[in-house]
Amino acid sequence: MAFWPIVIVKMREKLENILEKVYLKPEQADIAYLLSLDDSRQQEEIFVFADKVRKKFVGDGILLRGIIEFSNHCRNSCFYCGLNKNNRKLQRYRLTQEEILRSVKFLAEQKIKTVVLQSGEEDGLDSFWLAEVISRIKREFDLAITLCVGERPQDDYKLWKNSGADRYLLKIETTNEKLYTSLHPQMSFANRLKCLKGLCDLGFQVGSGNIIGLKNQTLADIAQDIIFFKSQDLDMIGIGPFIPHSQTELSGHGHGDVGLTLRTLALTRIVCRNAHIPATTALASLNKDYRLQGLRAGANVLMPNFTPMDYKELYEIYPGKKCLTEFADTCVSCMAQKATAINRYIDYSRGDALEKKVEV
Numbered sequence: 493m494a495f496w497p498i499v500i501v502k503m504r505e506k507l508e509n510i511l512e513k514v515y516l517k518p519e520q521a522d523i524a525y526l527l528s529l530d531d532s533r534q535q536e537e538i539f540v541f542a543d544k545v546r547k548k549f550v551g552d553g554i555l556l557r558g559i560i561e562f563s564n565h566c567r568n569s570c571f572y573c574g575l576n577k578n579n580r581k582l583q584r585y586r587l588t589q590e591e592i593l594r595s596v597k598f599l600a601e602q603k604i605k606t607v608v609l610q611s612g613e614e615d616g617l618d619s620f621w622l623a624e625v626i627s628r629i630k631r632e633f634d635l636a637i638t639l640c641v642g643e644r645p646q647d648d649y650k651l652w653k654n655s656g657a658d659r660y661l662l663k664i665e666t667t668n669e670k671l672y673t674s675l676h677p678q679m680s681f682a683n684r685l686k687c688l689k690g691l692c693d694l695g696f697q698v699g700s701g702n703i704i705g706l707k708n709q710t711l712a713d714i715a716q717d718i719i720f721f722k723s724q725d726l727d728m729i730g731i732g733p734f735i736p737h738s739q740t741e742l743s744g745h746g747h748g749d750v751g752l753t754l755r756t757l758a759l760t761r762i763v764c765r766n767a768h769i770p771a772t773t774a775l776a777s778l779n780k781d782y783r784l785q786g787l788r789a790g791a792n793v794l795m796p797n798f799t800p801m802d803y804k805e806l807y808e809i810y811p812g813k814k815c816l817t818e819f820a821d822t823c824v825s826c827m828a829q830k831a832t833a834i835n836r837y838i839d840y841s842r843g844d845a846l847e848k849k850v851e852v
């Protein structure tokens with residue numbers, strides 16, 4: 493009878509030790525082991541540890557990044573994404589400068605200090621046109637600008653940086669090169685890495701991230717992704733579950749596991765410490781909204797959507813996207829409520845990259 497509590501105490505100690513070890517000296521095998529723990533009690537212990545690391549390194553504030561999806565044109569045919577060029581059912585759009593500026597004004601009126609300009613990877617995107625959008629936003633508003641428009645020549649990145657862009661998001665999606673190659677026809681893993689390096693060299697605050705639950709992805713792959721995030725010293729890391737879309741090669745594959753996505757987020761927080769990590773829209777778009785769980789497992793960013801109402805549903809990277817019919821100001825107040833519910837608050841500052849501390 494007295495035996496079981498002792499065993500439980502030992503198991504507890506062990507998990508704590510491994511978490512501590514991953515925090516101090518992350519290794520792929522330990523991370524993969526922790527990723528495998530789907531027992532609710534053990535999982536909760538990982539979340540609690542991550543939440544402490546979050547509190548220590550980025551505090552209780554939740555940063556808001558307003559996103560504007562300005563075009564759904566794409567030249568690529570990624571096996572998971574609804575914007576892939578072979579999806580002929582999708583009506584394509586590109587916002588005008590005026591439409592973008594109008595959304596930016598609305599976003600600034602909500603006191604948000606970062607705009608994320610996202611699109612598919614489109615050949616038709618004129619780099620000078622985007623440079624003009626960036627300059628106009630910088631002239632008219634006091635905002636940080638994050639770009640997320642995929643792989644481009646270094647000269648384009650330079651032009652946009654010189655026009656005033658502050659940050660760039662380019663998700664690696666998976667660091668398993670073989671898996672990456674199998675999901676991204678005509679694309680190259682080496683070029684994605686080259687682009688990430690080019691962005692760092694230009695002085696952008698750089699973000700990357702992965703998708704959880706891709707077909708043939710292993711826990712070792714995900715652990716390797718986390719080690720990669722650390723090695724790149726990333727300022728922002730986006731992690732979301734895979735959500736199948738009917739007009740893609742992976743339409744028949746099940747969605748990514750929520751628990752595994754949350755554990756990945758938590759372990760990324762433990763390993764990368766002060767990076768900005770969003771509770772992604774993808775986490776909100778499964779059977780229920782899991783963003784609150786994300787915020788409790790290490791996340792410190794939310795991304796309200798400021799794409800104009802008429803276009804929102806056309807940016808269908810996956811189906812069931814959350815908050816398609818709400819106006820973004822409603823989303824912001826809903827997010828403030830979520831923050832209060834977990835004793836956190838919305839931080840209306842720019843939320844620039846934090847210095848990488850060596851503190852233990």
Ligand code: SAH
Nearest residue numbers: 572573611612613642663733734735809810
């Ligand atoms: N073209 C841009 C932005 C693409 S959309 C770029 O390459 O950076 C933004 C992100 O949505 C992608 O990086 C990918 O991680 C995610 N995404 C696309 N399809 C998805 C799906 N079916 N499930 C989950 N995430 C998806």
